[in-house]
Amino acid sequence: MRSAFGVAEVRAAERAAMARGPEGALMRRAAAALAAECARLLGRVYGSRVTLLVGSGDNGGDALYAGARLARRGAGVTAVLLAPDRAHPGGLAALRAAGGRVVDGVDERDGRAEDAVAGARLVVDGIVGIGGRGGLRERAAHLVAAARTATVVAVDLPSGVDADTGEVRGEAVRADVTVTFGAYKPGLLVDPGRAYAGAVRLVDIGLDLPPERRALEALQYADVARLLPVPAGESDKYRRGVVGVVAGSARYPGAAVLCVAGALHGGAGAVRYAGPAADAVIARFPEALVSAGPPSKAGRVQAWAVGPGLGDDEDRLLDVLDADVPVLIDADGLRLADERRVRARRAPTLLTPHAGEAAALLGVDRARVESARLAAVRELAARYDATVLLKGSTTLVADAEGPVRVNPTGTAWLATAGSGDVLSGLAGSLLAAGLAARDAGSVAAYLHGLAARHAADGAPVAAQDVAEAVPAAWRDVRG
Numbered sequence: 001m002r003s004a005f006g007v008a009e010v011r012a013a014e015r016a017a018m019a020r021g022p023e024g025a026l027m028r029r030a031a032a033a034l035a036a037e038c039a040r041l042l043g044r045v046y047g048s049r050v051t052l053l054v055g056s057g058d059n060g061g062d063a064l065y066a067g068a069r070l071a072r073r074g075a076g077v078t079a080v081l082l083a084p085d086r087a088h089p090g091g092l093a094a095l096r097a098a099g100g101r102v103v104d105g106v107d108e109r110d111g112r113a114e115d116a117v118a119g120a121r122l123v124v125d126g127i128v129g130i131g132g133r134g135g136l137r138e139r140a141a142h143l144v145a146a147a148r149t150a151t152v153v154a155v156d157l158p159s160g161v162d163a164d165t166g167e168v169r170g171e172a173v174r175a176d177v178t179v180t181f182g183a184y185k186p187g188l189l190v191d192p193g194r195a196y197a198g199a200v201r202l203v204d205i206g207l208d209l210p211p212e213r214r215a216l217e218a219l220q221y222a223d224v225a226r227l228l229p230v231p232a233g234e235s236d237k238y239r240r241g242v243v244g245v246v247a248g249s250a251r252y253p254g255a256a257v258l259c260v261a262g263a264l265h266g267g268a269g270a271v272r273y274a275g276p277a278a279d280a281v282i283a284r285f286p287e288a289l290v291s292a293g294p295p296s297k298a299g300r301v302q303a304w305a306v307g308p309g310l311g312d313d314e315d316r317l318l319d320v321l322d323a324d325v326p327v328l329i330d331a332d333g334l335r336l337a338d339e340r341r342v343r344a345r346r347a348p349t350l351l352t353p354h355a356g357e358a359a360a361l362l363g364v365d366r367a368r369v370e371s372a373r374l375a376a377v378r379e380l381a382a383r384y385d386a387t388v389l390l391k392g393s394t395t396l397v398a399d400a401e402g403p404v405r406v407n408p409t410g411t412a413w414l415a416t417a418g419s420g421d422v423l424s425g426l427a428g429s430l431l432a433a434g435l436a437a438r439d440a441g442s443v444a445a446y447l448h449g450l451a452a453r454h455a456a457d458g459a460p461v462a463a464q465d466v467a468e469a470v471p472a473a474w475r476d477v478r479g
């Protein structure tokens with residue numbers, strides 16, 4: 001499991017580590033690792049031009065000490081100071097002693113700062129780290145824009161990205177690589193921040209962060225492999241779980257077919273479909289158990305997935321919500337589901353909105369959800385007292401409390417019609433197989449993302465291709 005920690009936790013761990021170790025040790029370790037990564041990116045350090053953008057705090061200090069190391073190896077290092085009176089004194093002295101050049105970044109008259117950035121092969125962003133608030137200030141944004149061809153390395157996190165949330169208010173540095181210290185920060189794993197971070201390298205600087213204090217977690221292969229349901233020797237279809245699908249309509253049978261396609265690959269022993277698209281479902285999937293009547297008369301299930309293509313069929317939804325088994329609600333089901341009714345349920349509920357649906361549920365606009373995904377998913381989980389899977393560029397899964405899960409396998413190829421229906425079926429199937437709502441949602445998102453990568457392989461995919469590639473994703477994970 002990969003964990004990310006909020007700023008308050010990192011600060012507490014930093015204080016504890018500083019009390020244990022010698023003065024300046026953490027910054028020395030951070031700067032050494034940063035310099036090593038810069039050297040790796042440069043290939044040949046000697047003679048290469050490196051420019052440091054240096055702010056007023058310790059983030060700038062890291063950049064200055066790393067710059068000193070590179071200067072000692074023969075790089076031409078220039079520090080551009082964005083707060084000349086407050087730049088880290090020790091770092092500045094070290095850089096000067098190593099032969100580095102220092103330029104006043106606030107002084108706009110001679111263009112020296114711009115030239116230093118424009119002429120660099122590597123730009124190190126030490127403007128601001130976990131102490132930052134809001135986007136880049138005007139002068140910093142102007143200088144960052146002057147870096148056209150340089151490789152950009154962000155120190156700890158790209159300046160302008162909120163470490164705790166991944167929100168970007170205004171301008172931020174677009175890094176090729178981010179070297180982060182002690183722990184991943186949530187803002188490096190959640191969009192929009194994640195998109196600014198480039199490749200993230202975590203450096204151990206000896207911080208002791210208790211796992212139970214993590215703000216965010218991401219499942220890795222081994223975690224998913226452990227959670228996948230495996231049939232035992234004695235299994236029959238009921239022991240493996242039967243998932244019920246309530247989706248589609250006579251006019252729009254496609255959503256039903258795709259949802260069933262996902263459900264057939266999620267580990268449940270059987271899929272029951274209840275609704276008006278029964279003919280289309282059975283024509284495509286003879287192994288599905290279909291009926292056209294109400295869900296409550298369809299036979300035993302261990303979980304329901306309801307909503308894709310449901311239209312305004314509120315009766316079916318209510319019928320499902322009354323069932324005392326886990327229920328996944330998606331798409332039209334989300335629009336029709338009453339908040340109090342969901343809160344009153346005793347069995348687990350998993351809601352799977354995309355950003356537009358989440359925005360409608362929260363009464364805000366879509367852009368607001370996309371720019372503050374963590375806040376949105378947490379708020380929905382609290383309001384509905386349910387597990388919420390917020391789909392999108394970084395899919396998040398949240399319970400009313402506890403760390404949020406972020407899916408690491410997402411791909412832009414998944415932005416295709418019907419892929420959400422496949423995900424609903426898949427997650428519903430995992431619920432029926434006995435996974436907790438949080439695990440069912442995050443394992444489904446993980447497999448779905450991997451399946452899309454398999455199916456796409458560099459070309460556009462249709463939702464059906466994603467469903468068909470789910471077994472390959474299972475094999476990947478279990479192998």
Ligand SMILES: NC(=O)C1=CN([C@@H]2O[C@H](COP(=O)(O)OP(=O)(O)OC[C@H]3O[C@@H](n4cnc5c(N)ncnc54)[C@H](OP(=O)(O)O)[C@@H]3O)[C@@H](O)[C@H]2O)[C@@H](O)CC1
Pocket residue numbers: 010011013014026027030055056057058059060061062127128129130131132133134135136137140155156157160181182205207
């Ligand atoms: N944690 C650890 O264990 C270790 C941490 N280490 C390093 O320390 C970093 C944290 O250092 P830090 O606390 O000095 O804060 P930091 O981010 O440098 O800047 C704060 C200053 O910036 C300013 N400012 C605010 N917003 C701004 C904006 N938008 N644009 C421009 N300026 C802005 C604000 O001052 P203001 O101008 O508002 O008065 C504030 O005082 C951390 O990220 C890591 O790199 C390592 O050395 C190893 C051990």
Ligand SMILES: [K+]
Pocket residue numbers: 059125126127128129154155156157158159
């Ligand atoms: K930075």
